[in-house]
Amino acid sequence: MSAPTIPSPRAPYKARRSGNFELNSWLFQRGSGLLLVVLVIGHLFVNLMVGRGIHAIDFAFVAGKWANPFWQVWDLAMLWLAELHGMNGLRTIINDYATRPHTRFLLKTLLYFSALVVIVLGTLVIFTFDPCADPSSTLSVCTK
Amino acid sequence: MASSPAGTLYRGREGMWTWVLHRITGVLVFFFLFAHVIDTSMVRVSPSAYNTAVNTYKNPVVGLMEVGLVAAVLFHALNGIRVVLVDFWEKGPRYQRQMTYGVAGLWVVLMVPFAIRHLSHVFGG
Secondary structure, X not given: OOOOOOOOOOOOOOOOOOOOHHXXXXXXXXXXXXXXXXXHHHHHXXXXXXXXXXXXXXXXXXXXXXXXXXHHHHHHHHHHHHHHHHHHHHHHHHHHHOOOHXXXXXXXXXXXXXXXXXXXXXXXXXXXXXXXXXXXXXXXXHHO | OOOOOOOOOOOOOHHHHHHHHHHHHHHHHHHXXXXXXXXXXXXXXXXXXXXXXXXXXXXXXXXXXXXXXXXXXXXHHHHHHHXXXXXXXXXXXXXXXXXXXXXXXXXXXXXXXXXXXXXXXXXXX
């Protein structure tokens, strides 16, 4: 067994390396938040304010939007950013209020599992969507 | 009872209440997002399954809840911009209280036309 070493008195204090995860997630929260302001308010405006608003939303409405790559990219970006932003926010809230280790573990497991389900399901839906699933569709991509 | 110097406690004023509201609206919108991805995924089941799911949103009671949802989203968005300005703008911390009233004012300016338009869609058919 070797004797414990004592650092020299003038040696600078070295913090335990723990990475920059908290700083990065703090920065991500602000960056994704600013992007989401545009993505979500644009989404609300186009779906609820334009035309007949909520009454216009049905399968044909979604097919018309997702036949266009612009809205596919928009919705995909919104899905990932919103879910990760919300997951990170809830992670912070759990860290603040859940004090017992078991409760924290349980809540975070539920949180990460639900976030995974939402991101995987949402991404699959956007990429595998068939605008012509409705046989009476009048979209130009379906009548060719 | 221990006392502390006046004016140093981070509680009771604009800064704390916007922080509380930011958390509450954030959690609310996060839970809605979960439901919204599930209802939208019905487009992969069948057109009629999706139409059934989305018809729930056209119900007048749910229509009123949508005004609440948009109220939460808009507050969270506007106050989020305020948080970014407090963190990154050199004069942000000094003007955080004034920016709170800016958030409140802009929120009203956006909510009034939205509520009028959305509620006339919901109740006007």
